[in-house]
Amino acid sequence: MKLLRSLAIPKFVIVIAFLYALYYPFLYLVLYAIFFVLIPLRSLYPAYVTNEDYNALTYLKSLPQGHALSSPEIGYFLPFLTDKFSLLGSVEHTLDYYEKFNDYKKFFSVTTTHDERRKILKKYRIDYVFQGYKESSISHGWLKLGAADGLELIFNNKGARIYRVSIDTRSSY
Structure with a gap:
C-alpha cells in the first residue's frame, strides 16, 4: 500500500x-x-438428413467405392454415412470450394447442356450423382438426367435419386 x-x-x-x-x-x-x-x-449445415436422403445414402453405401456429386449439405454427411468421397462438403474442408460449388450449380442448372455435364463429371472423376431436394432447388424441380448426360438411374424414391455415371470418367478429357 x-x-x-x-x-x-x-x-x-x-x-x-x-x-x-x-x-x-x-x-x-x-x-x-x-x-x-x-x-x-x-x-453449420443442419445436423439431420431427411428419411428419403438417408435411405438413398444407405443404398449408396452398398455400392463400390467412388466419388459422388451432391449439394454441400449432403456432401457434409456423405463420407461418414457412405464411405464415398464427396466433391463438396464444408467450405473449410474442401479444396477449391468455390470453383467446385459453381460447377455443382452449373451441373444441376436447366440451362446446362449434356456435353457440359459430361465435362464436369470427367473433370472431377465423378462415379455417382446424388439428386435430392437441395439439388432440385437449383433447377426449380426434378432435373431429368439420363443417358445423354452419361448417367444411369440406379435408385429412386420420392425425395432422392442416385445416378451411376455410365461414361468413363477416368480417362483424360
Whole structure:
C-alpha cells in the first residue's frame, strides 16, 4: 500500500484498473464465444438428413467405392454415412470450394447442356450423382438426367435419386 501511496495514484484509478482487469478477461471470453463458437455453429449445415436422403445414402453405401456429386449439405454427411468421397462438403474442408460449388450449380442448372455435364463429371472423376431436394432447388424441380448426360438411374424414391455415371470418367478429357 505504501508503494501505491508513493506513486500518488488516486484510489478510483486503482479501483477502475482492478475492475478492468476482472472485466477484460470476461469480455475477451464473451467476444471469443460470440465470434469463434456461436456464429460458426449457426453456419453449420443442419445436423439431420431427411428419411428419403438417408435411405438413398444407405443404398449408396452398398455400392463400390467412388466419388459422388451432391449439394454441400449432403456432401457434409456423405463420407461418414457412405464411405464415398464427396466433391463438396464444408467450405473449410474442401479444396477449391468455390470453383467446385459453381460447377455443382452449373451441373444441376436447366440451362446446362449434356456435353457440359459430361465435362464436369470427367473433370472431377465423378462415379455417382446424388439428386435430392437441395439439388432440385437449383433447377426449380426434378432435373431429368439420363443417358445423354452419361448417367444411369440406379435408385429412386420420392425425395432422392442416385445416378451411376455410365461414361468413363477416368480417362483424360
